[in-house]
Amino acid sequence: MTSAPHPSIAPPAVTATEQSRSALRLRLRPKALTTGHVDGAWWPRSRDLAAELPALLAVLAVRLGDIPRMSYNLTEWDTAPRQIAADGLRVRLNGFWSRPAHTVDLIASDRRRLTLLLVPPDTEPSAAHHAMTCAAEQENIDTVEVLLRGTAGRMSTADPLGAGSSRAPEQISQGVR
Numbered sequence: 001m002t003s004a005p006h007p008s009i010a011p012p013a014v015t016a017t018e019q020s021r022s023a024l025r026l027r028l029r030p031k032a033l034t035t036g037h038v039d040g041a042w043w044p045r046s047r048d049l050a051a052e053l054p055a056l057l058a059v060l061a062v063r064l065g066d067i068p069r070m071s072y073n074l075t076e077w078d079t080a081p082r083q084i085a086a087d088g089l090r091v092r093l094n095g096f097w098s099r100p101a102h103t104v105d106l107i108a109s110d111r112r113r114l115t116l117l118l119v120p121p122d123t124e125p126s127a128a129h130h131a132m133t134c135a136a137e138q139e140n141i142d143t144v145e146v147l148l149r150g151t152a153g154r155m156s157t158a159d160p161l162g163a164g165s166s167r168a169p170e171q172i173s174q175g176v177r
Contacts, residue, residue: 027136041135
């Protein structure tokens with residue numbers, strides 16, 4: 001069975017100009033041949049993909065160059081536009097029902113791909129930190145389910161979108177050169 005991109009009622013392109021004032025919560029494996037299910041982890045602050053993605057793209061451009069395409073599971077995000085404009089580049093957002101949960105794929109112009117573990121925004125900070133650290137380990141071969149297993153019982157209920165959390169240990173990108 002194939003899946004089709006989720007139709008969006010939003011305008012065809014949204015210009016993303018405001019960058020997050022907080023540090024990006026991202027961990028990447030070092031640049032090297034790796035095995036496993038993910039290449040690192042991203043812990044966005046909200047479920048608003050159009051707001052969260054520009055900062056991620058700016059950091060990952062150092063490693064991948066232009067990233068014109070991103071795919072995601074529709075259940076992970078609020079309604080998103082079909083594309084956004086970030087730093088003068090149009091980025092096509094492909095949402096699928098069949099896309100693996102808790103992951104996002106970022107595809108560079110030269111077809112290199114990064115698959116990131118998507119740590120839910122409402123995850124308790126220490127659990128999110130643990131999942132991100134494990135996902136970014138060079139030799140990690142754990143599945144997404146195993147990486148997130150420790151976070152399931154430790155989700156925050158005080159701030160359901162994680163947007164206002166000031167308790168979170170800030171994670172900066174690692175391995176980006």
